[in-house]
Amino acid sequence: MPKHGWKWRTEQIRHLDDNELIDLLRFGRFSGKLSKWIYRNLPNHEIEALKAIALSDAPWAHDFLWRELQRHKADALGDWVVIALCSGSMTGPQDAARYLDLYDDESAHAMTRGSAIFGLNTAITNASMQKDKTSVDPISKDIFLRVRDACHRAIHDSNNPYARAGACWLGASLGGFDDELAQLRNDHTPISPNESLTVASHYEAPNSEGEIF
Numbered sequence: 085m086p087k088h089g090w091k092w093r094t095e096q097i098r099h100l101d102d103n104e105l106i107d108l109l110r111f112g113r114f115s116g117k118l119s120k121w122i123y124r125n126l127p128n129h130e131i132e133a134l135k136a137i138a139l140s141d142a143p144w145a146h147d148f149l150w151r152e153l154q155r156h157k158a159d160a161l162g163d164w165v166v167i168a169l170c171s172g173s174m175t176g177p178q179d180a181a182r183y184l185d186l187y188d189d190e191s192a193h194a195m196t197r198g199s200a201i202f203g204l205n206t207a208i209t210n211a212s213m214q215k216d217k218t219s220v221d222p223i224s225k226d227i228f229l230r231v232r233d234a235c236h237r238a239i240h241d242s243n244n245p246y247a248r249a250g251a252c253w254l255g256a257s258l259g260g261f262d263d264e265l266a267q268l269r270n271d272h273t274p275i276s277p278n279e280s281l282t283v284a285s286h287y288e289a290p291n292s293e294g295e296i297f
Contacts, residue, residue, distance in 0.1 A: 094121055105129060109136040116142025131164045138172025146174045150182070153196075157189065162196030163246075170206045177211035177222035180204060184230050187238070187247070195276060198246025201238045204231055205254040212257075232258060239264045245273040249286035256290035 097105065097118070108114060109122070109132040116137055123133035134152075137145050146169075153165040166183075169175045175183075186192060186200040208231060211223045223231075235258055238244075238251035248268055255261030271283035 093118065094125075097122065098126070102128070106132050109133060114140070116140030116145055120148065130161060134164055134168035135171055138168040138174055145172070149174065150179075153186075157186065157192040157196050159193055160195050162193055163199040166196065166199035166203045170203060173210075175203055175206040175210065177207055177214065180207040180211070180223055180227050180231060183207060184227070184234055187234055194244050195246055198238075198244050198248075198250055198275070201234065201247050201250030201254055204234060205250065205257050208254065208257050232260075235261060236264065239268065245271070245283050246275045248273075248283045249275045249281075252283070252286040253290050 100108070105122070105126070106129070109119065109129070114122070114136050119133050119136035119140055123130055123137065126133075134149070138149065142148075149165055149169050149172075153162055153169070156162040156165060169179075183200045183203040187197050187204070189197065192200075208223070211221070214222050221228075231254075235251050235254045238247040239255060239261065241247040241251075248271065251261075252265060252268055255265045265287065268283050268287045271287070273283050275281050275283060275286070
């Protein structure tokens with residue numbers, strides 16, 4: 085079978101219909117390089133391409149996604165960049181400070197700021213897994229105190245239901261927030277417009293087998 089070059093492959097991808105392209109991206113059949121090309125060149129496929137980049141194991145993917153997050157923090161795509169970072173298991177303890185800064189960034193989109201709380205939960209969870217293996221805490225005491233403060237503020241963030249939803253997960257991971265989180269049990273505010281999931285849905289999720297984020 086003859087080998088085809090980069091130009092030929094990208095032109096073939098241009099001719100795929102939406103369902104075919106989404107299926108290919110979803111099942112990780114593209115390299116990081118090709119996924120990045122799709123992300124930059126094919127409108128309406130940014131979300132699927134972001135996830136494919138995260139799952140590609142490309143050595144540059146983590147830094148690339150963080151740069152894209154900085155570029156898109158002020159729009160709703162920033163939320164999906166965080167989701168890609170978390171779904172690709174790229175978020176680690178080293179990212180905790182970045183997520184803290186993102187949540188505090190008033191110039192960021194509300195969904196992106198709320199997603200930062202989910203990112204913090206992933207960072208804390210992965211830090212705990214590392215500590216179990218090495219007995220060395222990969223997160224400094226100062227950062228850990230900031231994480232707990234961010235969780236407290238997110239629980240009470242009346243302007244951002246997505247942040248409150250993220251706090252349900254983060255508070256469950258950190259421990260010690262049971263009384264504060266209890267107030268979210270009956271918080272049926274949708275986490276975003278036209279969204280069926282509510283803050284209360286996320287309150288129940290950490291103690292169930294289902295995945296929401």
